Amino acid sequence: MKFEKKSEGLYALDVCGYVCPHPQLYTKKALEKMKDGELLELVFDNASSGESIAAMCESKGDEVVEKNTDSGKYTWKIKKLAA
Amino acid sequence: MNLQQAGEYLDTLDAVEVEVVALQQRQAAINPAVSVPRLDLYTSKRPIVRLDKPAPAGPHADESSLRFTWEYRSPEYYDGGGRRWWWSSPTMRPSLCPMALHNGSSIVVCRGSLSGQKMFLGIKLLLKRTCRCIIHKSDRGIGGAMEAVAKMEGIAASKQVGVARSNQVWAYVIIGFLTLLTMASYAVHEYYIYVAAYIWFGFVYGMCLQYGRFCFSSAFRDLFAVGVPRMAVGIMIAMILFGAVSAFVTATGNSTYHAAPYGWHAVIAGVVFGVGMVLTGGCASGSLYKAGEGNVTAMLVVVSISTSLAIFADIGGWLNALVPNSWHESALAKGLPAELTVGDGWLDQYLAGHVWNQPILTYSEWLGLTGPWVSAYVGSVLVGIVLPASVLLVVVYVIWYRKGYLRKRAEEGKQHEGFATELTGYWSMIAASKRTAIAGLILGIAAGLHMYVMNGIQLKFGVQNFGSILKELGYTAGLSYKGTVFDPGYWYVTTQEAQWFGWLFNKLGWDNTHNIFFGYENGLPNPLLNPAGWMSIALICGAAVMALLNNEFKWKKTSPELAMWAIIGGTLMGIGSRLGLGCNVGAFFVRVSQGDVSGWLFGIGMVGGAYLGVKFFNWWTERKMAREMAAFEL
Numbered sequence: 269m270k271f272e273k274k275s276e277g278l279y280a281l282d283v284c285g286y287v288c289p290h291p292q293l294y295t296k297k298a299l300e301k302m303k304d305g306e307l308l309e310l311v312f313d314n315a316s317s318g319e320s321i322a323a324m325c326e327s328k329g330d331e332v333v334e335k336n337t338d339s340g341k342y343t344w345k346i347k348k349l350a351a
Numbered sequence: 352m353n354l355q356q357a358g359e360y361l362d363t364l365d366a367v368e369v370e371v372v373a374l375q376q377r378q379a380a381i382n383p384a385v386s387v388p389r390l391d392l393y394t395s396k397r398p399i400v401r402l403d404k405p406a407p408a409g410p411h412a413d414e415s416s417l418r419f420t421w422e423y424r425s426p427e428y429y430d431g432g433g434r435r436w437w438w439s440s441p442t443m444r445p446s447l448c449p450m451a452l453h454n455g456s457s458i459v460v461c462r463g464s465l466s467g468q469k470m471f472l473g474i475k476l477l478l479k480r481t482c483r484c485i486i487h488k489s490d491r492g493i494g495g496a497m498e499a500v501a502k503m504e505g506i507a508a509s510k511q512v513g514v515a516r517s518n519q520v521w522a523y524v525i526i527g528f529l530t531l532l533t534m535a536s537y538a539v540h541e542y543y544i545y546v547a548a549y550i551w552f553g554f555v556y557g558m559c560l561q562y563g564r565f566c567f568s569s570a571f572r573d574l575f576a577v578g579v580p581r582m583a584v585g586i587m588i589a590m591i592l593f594g595a596v597s598a599f600v601t602a603t604g605n606s607t608y609h610a611a612p613y614g615w616h617a618v619i620a621g622v623v624f625g626v627g628m629v630l631t632g633g634c635a636s637g638s639l640y641k642a643g644e645g646n647v648t649a650m651l652v653v654v655s656i657s658t659s660l661a662i663f664a665d666i667g668g669w670l671n672a673l674v675p676n677s678w679h680e681s682a683l684a685k686g687l688p689a690e691l692t693v694g695d696g697w698l699d700q701y702l703a704g705h706v707w708n709q710p711i712l713t714y715s716e717w718l719g720l721t722g723p724w725v726s727a728y729v730g731s732v733l734v735g736i737v738l739p740a741s742v743l744l745v746v747v748y749v750i751w752y753r754k755g756y757l758r759k760r761a762e763e764g765k766q767h768e769g770f771a772t773e774l775t776g777y778w779s780m781i782a783a784s785k786r787t788a789i790a791g792l793i794l795g796i797a798a799g800l801h802m803y804v805m806n807g808i809q810l811k812f813g814v815q816n817f818g819s820i821l822k823e824l825g826y827t828a829g830l831s832y833k834g835t836v837f838d839p840g841y842w843y844v845t846t847q848e849a850q851w852f853g854w855l856f857n858k859l860g861w862d863n864t865h866n867i868f869f870g871y872e873n874g875l876p877n878p879l880l881n882p883a884g885w886m887s888i889a890l891i892c893g894a895a896v897m898a899l900l901n902n903e904f905k906w907k908k909t910s911p912e913l914a915m916w917a918i919i920g921g922t923l924m925g926i927g928s929r930l931g932l933g934c935n936v937g938a939f940f941v942r943v944s945q946g947d948v949s950g951w952l953f954g955i956g957m958v959g960g961a962y963l964g965v966k967f968f969n970w971w972t973e974r975k976m977a978r979e980m981a982a983f984e985l
Binding site: 269270272273285286287289290292294296297298301302314316319320321324326339340 | 564569573633644751754758783786903968969973975979982
């Protein structure tokens with residue numbers, strides 16, 4: 269697991285190799301730490317976590333701005349929005 | 352490439368429609384008429400191509416000042432048979448499509464909302480093949496269409512479309528293996544159709560689980576962990592469907608189900624199992640389907656559950672000291688065969704001395720219902736499943752879904768209060784994940800049919816248990832004292848896992864047949880002759896096929912941390928499922944669907960266990976995040 273600040277307002281979270289429930293938990297925690305309007309670049313490779321993360325963002329009001337898939341590796345950009 | 356200039360020029364003309372003639376080329380990799388849609392992007396005129404009309408030939412056409420050219424360069428991602436193509440034109444008629452799709456395209460981009468959708472259906476009808484379609488919703492002219500094309504190219508580039516050849520080959524290999532096995536075993540003796548039925552139902556279960564990412568663990572855990580009700584909804588749907596189908600089976604007297612004793616033990620078992628399944632990240636059935644996706648951690652979970660079950664089923668020694676004397680006495684008083692040594696072994700004394708003394712109750716008995724149809728549909732389905740499931744979903748809606756839904760409604764400027772809104776919200780929660788709902792639907796129906804089919808085969812061969820068949824075929828090794836083997840007649844997961852490793856331990860010299868679990872009830876058959884075991888193997892195969900065909904199969908190695916959770920959690924799941932006489936499938940899913948009171952008790956336990964597991968993981972995650980975040984200021 270790797271969580272780092274790339275630049276002002278942009279964070280990167282890499283949870284590749286983790287299975288449920290770790291990716292969604294780390295994503296939730298990371299988004300909780302961030303401020304509204306900031307962007308999270310999330311990389312994970314556990315398909316079933318994607319379903320949960322998408323639903324979580326939907327209900328919290330965060331926006332998944334971009335979804336990229338490359339042979340089982342998912343790179344999502346999530347924008348934290350004020351609930 | 353002067354299509355753009357051609358388009359600009361056409362726009363200056365005083366005409367609504369322009370006829371485009373595609374000249375035959377001496378050397379052309381593709382039909383030149385495919386440049387028309389590209390031209391269409393650059394002009395507001397309506398291009399018309401008449402494929403049936405022969406193109407004018409001769410010097411006049413070749414030298415015309417209105418001639419335009421377009422050089423087609425095949426991008427890299429079209430390699431491998433040119434499977435993708437794009438098409439964009441609001442005016443295009445389906446009859447023109449074969450031209451664009453001549454290479455077996457799998458993507459069609461349609462511009463324009465309604466017309467695009469209609470057109471796509473036309474194309475599908477015309478070609479009778481499945482195309483993947485991106486419909487560009489708002490007709491924003493060239494910019495919009497180009498955006499759609501870029502989006503499609505992005506998808507094509509990420510290799511989301513088309514199944515890798517090697518994946519297809521592997522999928523065929525797996526299906527071929529199971530088919531061959533079915534036919535070859537049938538050729539040996541028709542009795543093996545019994546095993547084949549388990550195999551193919553297992554295969555369907557695996558496909559459904561993978562397709563819907565159907566995980567009981569996430570159903571309870573994700574509610575507490577991230578507030579996502581997706582899976583909880585899916586499971587309720589599956590249980591209602593399973594219940595409705597199997598109520599028919601029960602009412603017509605074809606059920607293979609026997610109710611289990613209920614009591615506090617079911618709740619406690621659920622808690623132990625629930626904590627375990629949060630730690631491993633998957634329930635018993637979830638770990639099987641994830642193993643089929645190439646997930647090594649999940650395989651480790653399966654091994655860990657199996658080992659723990661096999662050990663726990665026979666172990667006595669110092670654990671005997673934990674058994675209350677009353678259980679010990681009561682177990683001895685049951686008059687079981689002396690070879691079983693019921694007084695020795697924790698699980699034996701727990702089963703014979705405690706669980707067997709507990710009452711057995713179904714909802715229809717509780718309500719005093721008589722008559723097969725009334726007790727099946729009113730007792731089991733309505734009171735046993737639909738009512739509690741609806742109430743639970745209301746609780747889930749109020750706690751985890753309502754707030755987000757109402758906020759979204761308010762943002763969209765729609766009505767966001769009142770009973771009608773709450774009802775639409777409730778429904779939108781249920782319909783939120785189509786994949787999960789579809790998987791639950793098929794899973795429920797398949798599980799009900801499975802009972803019906805197994806009962807039919809038992810009637811056909813005049814047997815009650817696969818043990819009788821094995822005896823007739825001359826395989827007596829591994830049968831229990833009653834002459835039976837484990838043969839539930841419906842979907843089950845953990846007992847056969849225990850048998851795999853129990854059999855292995857037995858071969859390695861552990862004399863583990865003097866207990867109720869292996870010796871008296873389930874036997875220790877050779878894994879090749881274990882029908883329920885084949886169901887689990889086929890479940891993994893079904894999940895693998897589904898994952899391969901969706902490009903989701905990937906070998907994923909484990910890490911020391913995940914392996915640790917897999918072993919600890921798997922052990923807890925093994926213990927929990929022995930205490931509860933089943934796992935999330937056998938003790939919860941099946942029992943609830945059959946209107947057995949003990950099902951919800953195990954379920955309540957699992958919810959509690961999941962809550963504790965999530966509490967622990969929250970703490971663990973927070974701790975690791977804090978360590979990472981020490982490096983920077985938020």
